[in-house]
Amino acid sequence: MSPRLQSRADDQKAAEQAALAAVNAAFGVTLTPRRLHLGGRHFDVDGYADLGDRVLLAEIWAHVGKAKSAQRHKVLADLLKLALLTRLLQRERPSCIVEPSLVFIDAEAAQVVLNQSWGALAAREFGVVPRMVEIDALLIAAVRLAQLRQDLRVSALVTDLIQDPAEPPDALA
Numbered sequence: 001m002s003p004r005l006q007s008r009a010d011d012q013k014a015a016e017q018a019a020l021a022a023v024n025a026a027f028g029v030t031l032t033p034r035r036l037h038l039g040g041r042h043f044d045v046d047g048y049a050d051l052g053d054r055v056l057l058a059e060i061w062a063h064v065g066k067a068k069s070a071q072r073h074k075v076l077a078d079l080l081k082l083a084l085l086t087r088l089l090q091r092e093r094p095s096c097i098v099e100p101s102l103v104f105i106d107a108e109a110a111q112v113v114l115n116q117s118w119g120a121l122a123a124r125e126f127g128v129v130p131r132m133v134e135i136d137a138l139l140i141a142a143v144r145l146a147q148l149r150q151d152l153r154v155s156a157l158v159t160d161l162i163q164d165p166a167e168p169p170d171a172l173a
Helices: 003-027 069-092 107-113 118-126 137-150 152-163
Strands: 032-038 041-050 054-061 097-104 129-132
Touching: 003 041, 003 054, 003 097, 003 137, 032 069, 041 069, 041 097, 054 069, 069 097, 069 107, 069 118, 097 107, 107 118, 107 129, 118 129
Parallel strands: 054 097, 097 129
Antiparallel strands: 032 041, 041 054
16 A cells, blocks of 8 residues: 555544544444344444344444545445345344444535435435544544545645745646
């Protein structure tokens, strides 16, 4: 993995862990990452807690700002995974209540499943609850910076500035 992508992964992983800790505090239980085997398949979830008569599921998206197209698809895939897991768990354990959540660290990022979008309708119809959690402002800043480093337009601009700081790159001229 390139250093640029590694730093993004490290920052995002730290933010996801902080978000999971915030969810745990809000629920008063401990959700942990888990691999589930249901319907002849395996599924990895960011947060899982089996409380006997209730199962809590969580997928976390540690992103700051408006989602781009591919990012929206990732969130919607997580929504579909949670809806499928809910149905499979309820089929396997009919008396169990399954509570799926999509967890966000940023209100703008959560818009994928809020307001008038079809993602919001799908979340409501499938019973997947979007949840906002607060994490440390320094982690939010690290995620924002990592996202900027990942943006190829910004990376090219920074590379141009480093190569010849005396002459502004075309994007700044």
